[in-house]
Amino acid sequence: MHIVCILFLVYTTFVYAQNITFLSINNDTLAFVTDPLYLSYVIDAKVLPNWKSDALIHDTRFNTLMRAISPAWVRIGGTQGDHMTFKEGDTNNRFEDNTFSSKTFQDFCILVQNFRLNLTFGLNLLLREGNLWNPTNAEVLMNYILKLGGKCRVHFELGNEPDLYFAQGYAVNESQIVTDFTLARKTIDKVNFTQRSFLWGPDVASPLYSGYFLNVLKSMPPTGVLDGVTYHHFYDQADIADPVYSYDPLVLDKFLDRATQAADWTQTYQKNTTLILGSVADYTGDGAGGISDTFLQGFMYLDSLGIAAYLKHSIYFKNSLFGTKYSSLLELTPDRSTVNPTPAYWITLLYRRLVGSKVLSVTGSTSRERKVRIYAHCQNGTKNGSVVIYLMNLAVSGQEIEIRNDPMKVSPQYWYLLSSPDPDLSSKVILLNGDILSLTNNTILPELTPDIKPASNLIKLPARQYGFIVFPSANVKPCKVSK
Numbered sequence: 179m180h181i182v183c184i185l186f187l188v189y190t191t192f193v194y195a196q197n198i199t200f201l202s203i204n205n206d207t208l209a210f211v212t213d214p215l216y217l218s219y220v221i222d223a224k225v226l227p228n229w230k231s232d233a234l235i236h237d238t239r240f241n242t243l244m245r246a247i248s249p250a251w252v253r254i255g256g257t258q259g260d261h262m263t264f265k266e267g268d269t270n271n272r273f274e275d276n277t278f279s280s281k282t283f284q285d286f287c288i289l290v291q292n293f294r295l296n297l298t299f300g301l302n303l304l305l306r307e308g309n310l311w312n313p314t315n316a317e318v319l320m321n322y323i324l325k326l327g328g329k330c331r332v333h334f335e336l337g338n339e340p341d342l343y344f345a346q347g348y349a350v351n352e353s354q355i356v357t358d359f360t361l362a363r364k365t366i367d368k369v370n371f372t373q374r375s376f377l378w379g380p381d382v383a384s385p386l387y388s389g390y391f392l393n394v395l396k397s398m399p400p401t402g403v404l405d406g407v408t409y410h411h412f413y414d415q416a417d418i419a420d421p422v423y424s425y426d427p428l429v430l431d432k433f434l435d436r437a438t439q440a441a442d443w444t445q446t447y448q449k450n451t452t453l454i455l456g457s458v459a460d461y462t463g464d465g466a467g468g469i470s471d472t473f474l475q476g477f478m479y480l481d482s483l484g485i486a487a488y489l490k491h492s493i494y495f496k497n498s499l500f501g502t503k504y505s506s507l508l509e510l511t512p513d514r515s516t517v518n519p520t521p522a523y524w525i526t527l528l529y530r531r532l533v534g535s536k537v538l539s540v541t542g543s544t545s546r547e548r549k550v551r552i553y554a555h556c557q558n559g560t561k562n563g564s565v566v567i568y569l570m571n572l573a574v575s576g577q578e579i580e581i582r583n584d585p586m587k588v589s590p591q592y593w594y595l596l597s598s599p600d601p602d603l604s605s606k607v608i609l610l611n612g613d614i615l616s617l618t619n620n621t622i623l624p625e626l627t628p629d630i631k632p633a634s635n636l637i638k639l640p641a642r643q644y645g646f647i648v649f650p651s652a653n654v655k656p657c658k659v660s661k
């Protein structure tokens with residue numbers, strides 16, 4: 179009894195009086211190297227039929243904004259993908275009777291070429307004959323892609339969130355989907371693409387839902403069918419979204435738990451494949467108004483980017499590039515002729531500029547309930563030991579971070595601190611070092627100027643803010659490339 183009381187006192191003192199976190203980066207080895215195009219984008223298949231592609235492709239602002247966050251992977255998929263068939267020879271952009279036309283597909287290929295995108299396309303798994311997937315329409319699409327003459331290299335997925343099909347009144351069980359993927363691989367191999375097309379799946383809604391994901395990984399042949407293992411992550415349903423979840427450590431830990439499990443199972447049962455986060459956002463569907471389109475979404479965004487890279491995910495597909503109501507990086511104007519950047523766009527831009535594909539280990543970065551979260555990579559495009567950390571303070575008060583790596587203590591610090599002008603954080607504009615981020619004009623992006631601070635062994639991070647800090651002379655060995 180006495181011991182319990184004393185322990186309780188010590189524990190609470192430690193938790194409530196302390197606002198110091200230690201930052202210690204493993205300076206011997208890398209944790210992981212992601213795909214160079216790690217941060218990539220989903221375009222929901224429901225956008226296929228009714229986007230004004232001609233207007234957008236020729237729009238100056240769209241081109242300026244897109245070029246800055248390209249090249250990248252783009253995944254076309256989503257619930258609607260399982261309800262659409264391809265109709266060749268149709269020269270109109272159309273979406274009638276759940277078909278999409280050659281013109282629509284060709285427009286996507288133009289987008290792919292213009293911005294040097296790598297495309298993965300979700301095939302419709304609900305085209306079935308009896309218990310089996312029917313590949314006929316997929317073959318028509320693949321042969322059409324072949325006719326485009328290598329202009330558009332396409333990779334494939336099959337089905338979207340099959341673990342939730344029962345909610346739509348369908349069922350494709352684990353052993354059946356393995357048979358279907360095996361057939362899909364054969365179907366792709368029959369087409370004489372000049373370069374190999376990958377097959378990724380099973381794009382489950384959650385790796386922890388009903389054992390579906392685990393059963394698929396176990397029953398799938400360990401080689402020869404899947405090139406990449408995919409799953410999705412949304413923190414919650416949009417209709418029960420709450421602003422306070424954005425900075426609740428327990429809510430953020432949901433992704434930590436799922437990603438840990440997914441990485442572990444993939445390594446055990448499909449170790450020859452690439453682990454891919456196939457679709458991720460704070461909330462399902464179109465996202466949540468006042469959260470997904472504001473400063474608030476940045477906590478979940480940066481935390482999931484950091485965790486996924488550290489837990490060996492090669493590609494992170496942010497949902498979405500454009501076309502979802504609240505969760506888009508680029509918000510379409512009502513006439514769909516141009517776009518406006520959202521707070522998530524500016525985070526994306528900074529991430530791609532600063533964060534390299536070499537991932538470092540930060541001590542404690544997978545422990546639960548952290549109020550201060552820090553992830554570290556080698557700085558993008560450098561070979562001299564320069565490091566970038568991205569970090570967030572979920573707490574209601576300022577927090578201090580004490581640096582443990584000696585050379586980092588004497589490196590200057592280039593701060594890119596992001597904040598909200600509104601105290602409730604639900605602002606649709608985002609501040610970089612206190613200044614609003616916005617386009618200078620349709621052709622010029624703002625300078626992303628860091629606030630240069632002198633070397634210090636202490637980082638003071640204000641309450642409920644996040645950002646990036648570059649340490650140009652961190653001198654971390656695995657970030658140095660001699661040859």
Ligand SMILES: *[C@@H]1O[C@H](CO)[C@@H](O)[C@H](O)[C@H]1NC(C)=O
Nearest residue numbers: 291294295296297331333373
């Ligand atoms: C990615 O796109 C580039 C540029 O179009 C292309 O050269 C490359 O083959 C693509 N890579 C993959 C894996 O599709």
Ligand SMILES: *[C@@H]1O[C@H](CO)[C@@H](O)[C@H](O)[C@H]1NC(C)=O
Nearest residue numbers: 308309310350351352353354
């Ligand atoms: C899975 O589905 C197939 C085809 O519908 C069926 O033949 C098989 O019995 C099912 N397997 C299990 C374990 O339910």
Ligand SMILES: *[C@@H]1O[C@H](CO)[C@@H](O)[C@H](O)[C@H]1NC(C)=O
Nearest residue numbers: 321324367368369370371372
């Ligand atoms: C594909 O290529 C193989 C080997 O090059 C060839 O035997 C086959 O006939 C080709 N198939 C088609 C449909 O062109």
Ligand SMILES: *[C@@H]1O[C@H](CO)[C@@H](O)[C@H](O)[C@H]1NC(C)=O
Nearest residue numbers: 399400401402448449450451
């Ligand atoms: C992984 O793939 C390589 C090359 O494709 C193959 O040689 C190896 O046997 C595979 N490993 C496993 C565990 O299947």
Ligand SMILES: *[C@@H]1O[C@H](CO)[C@@H](O)[C@H](O)[C@H]1NC(C)=O
Nearest residue numbers: 246247530531532558559560
């Ligand atoms: C990342 O670094 C590479 C190599 O220097 C550079 O080509 C690329 O443009 C950088 N990425 C961004 C988004 O600035």
Ligand SMILES: *[C@@H]1O[C@H](CO)[C@@H](O)[C@H](O)[C@H]1NC(C)=O
Nearest residue numbers: 195197575576577578638639
């Ligand atoms: C951390 O706590 C100490 C004492 O409680 C306080 O003086 C300090 O200002 C706090 N640091 C920050 C960054 O708020």
Ligand SMILES: *[C@@H]1O[C@H](CO)[C@@H](O)[C@H](O)[C@H]1NC(C)=O
Nearest residue numbers: 202203204205582583584585
């Ligand atoms: C390497 O890391 C250890 C512990 O994190 C730290 O004490 C040491 O100062 C670091 N050394 C260098 C050269 O960064």
Ligand SMILES: *[C@@H]1O[C@H](CO)[C@@H](O)[C@H](O)[C@H]1NC(C)=O
Nearest residue numbers: 238617618619620621622623
């Ligand atoms: C955009 O701003 C730059 C720099 O101020 C200027 O040179 C350029 O002409 C402007 N472009 C347009 C289309 O207004």
Ligand SMILES: *[C@@H]1O[C@H](CO)[C@@H](O)[C@H](O)[C@H]1NC(C)=O
Nearest residue numbers: 560561562563564650651652
């Ligand atoms: C490392 O390279 C970056 C980018 O070129 C530069 O800003 C930084 O000053 C360099 N660091 C050192 C220690 O030379």
